[in-house]
């Protein structure tokens with residue numbers, strides 16, 4: 421199955437920023453559906469990419485946009501429910517993937533790549549993020565026709581230029597130069613480089629044996645949240661003292677911070693951190709990919725001077741590739 425045209429949802433975010441330039445080889449037609457296309461203008465520097473404003477929850481619009489495309493990629497996801505936007509976890513992680521699978525089949529699309537998350541499971545845990553992500557995986561498997569070849573990608577937390585994990589801790593550490601109170605310090609992760617996740621998606625894009633496969637994707641290191649934040653501090657030259665909070669204080673911090681604008685931490689985030697984000701199967705080994713370590717990538721973007729980091733943020737906001 422040769423994939424010549426791809427329609428992408430959620431492509432304006434962190435993963436899309438890395439995936440779309442890699443997919444755009446000049447021969448492929450790539451359509452990115454976005455609710456805010458003006459925020460994704462940086463994608464237009466890649467050849468063959470078009471940006472289209474769309475309501476991805478409208479079945480007629482989806483079917484219309486998918487018609488004539490070989491492949492659909494779903495990158496839409498939220499870490500927290502927002503009071504401003506009325507779409508919550510269930511709508512974004514369960515109803516939308518179902519609609520995407522149904523609309524793909526109706527439009528004659530043959531391939532669907534769906535981004536889920538490691539430890540997503542509809543039947544386990546109390547985090548709505550992980551449960552709804554798991555339910556989305558189940559629904560997508562049955563909603564599409566037998567002609568639709570679906571693959572699911574389940575990464576641990578991803579890092580890379582523009583990530584919202586290490587960069588967020590870097591910002592918080594800069595704001596707290598003396599002491600940094602850290603919830604759930606013993607939660608474990610296997611951080612994975614976004615470029616390696618992109619490589620897994622590229623390798624499996626038109627692979628006949630990828631149908632129905634779920635790829636768990638982890639980096640080579642397993643670290644606690646405390647170790648990751650300490651690593652971030654070292655990279656940015658912060659000497660802030662990291663104080664791990666007890667379980668009770670972590671819960672209290674989550675209850676308070678979920679009312680702060682932008683929800684830096686929520687009760688559902690706390691609940692998802694109760695499950696270690698560590699792979700039980702090695703999806704990269706299945707694909708012959710050697711995932712890169714933090715040390716190979718992170719110092720290249722996190723250790724930047726404040727001015728360079730500000731310039732990068734300005735480029736991202738302005739959609740400029742200069």
Ligand SMILES: NC(=O)c1ccc[n+]([C@@H]2O[C@H](COP(=O)([O-])OP(=O)(O)OC[C@H]3O[C@@H](n4cnc5c(N)ncnc54)[C@H](OP(=O)(O)O)[C@@H]3O)[C@@H](O)[C@H]2O)c1
Pocket residue numbers: 429430431432433434435436453454455456457460476494495496497498505507512535536537538575576577578579584585
């Ligand atoms: N980043 C990680 O470490 C990580 C780890 C595991 C799994 N994942 C999953 O990987 C996928 C991509 O992650 P990401 O970091 O690239 O996410 P992101 O930067 O937050 O981007 C997600 C995109 O989804 C769209 N979106 C957000 N809320 C929406 C809503 N309520 N309705 C419709 N569209 C909405 C937005 O696109 P528009 O504004 O253009 O519509 C946004 O650009 C997500 O499914 C995420 O759950 C991420």
